[in-house]
Amino acid sequence: MxxxxxxxxxxxxxxxxxxxxxxxxVKGLPNVFKPKEKRWIQVEGASAQEIIDQVGKCPSGAITIK
Ligand code: SF4
Known part of the structure; x- marks a missing residue:
């Protein structure tokens, strides 16, 4: 899901x-990825480019950009 x-x-x-x-x-962009919060990915916490770069580093491919 x-x-x-x-x-x-x-x-x-x-x-x-x-x-x-x-x-x-979480380590890369702590203002965006907040596992302790209910809405744990807060895309307003960084620029689109920073988010795209960080998503590219996810080792499992669990996060992707649409
Ligand atoms: S697997 Fe990807 S989405 Fe899950 S915590 Fe690690 S970097 Fe974040």
Missing amino acids: STEYSNDEVTVVWDKTKCIHAAKC
Whole structure:
């Protein structure tokens, strides 16, 4: 099951079943990826380019850009 998080510029799709909770995203962009919060990906926390770059580093492919 995947969930989408978007703003005007970018949509991040998160596939819960692929996420290995390596927390690379959390360390890379802590203002966007907040696992303790209910809406855990907050796309307003960084620029679209920063988010796209960070998504590219996810080791499991759990997060993608739409
Ligand atoms: S980097 Fe990818 S696998 Fe790791 S916690 Fe973030 S979404 Fe999940």
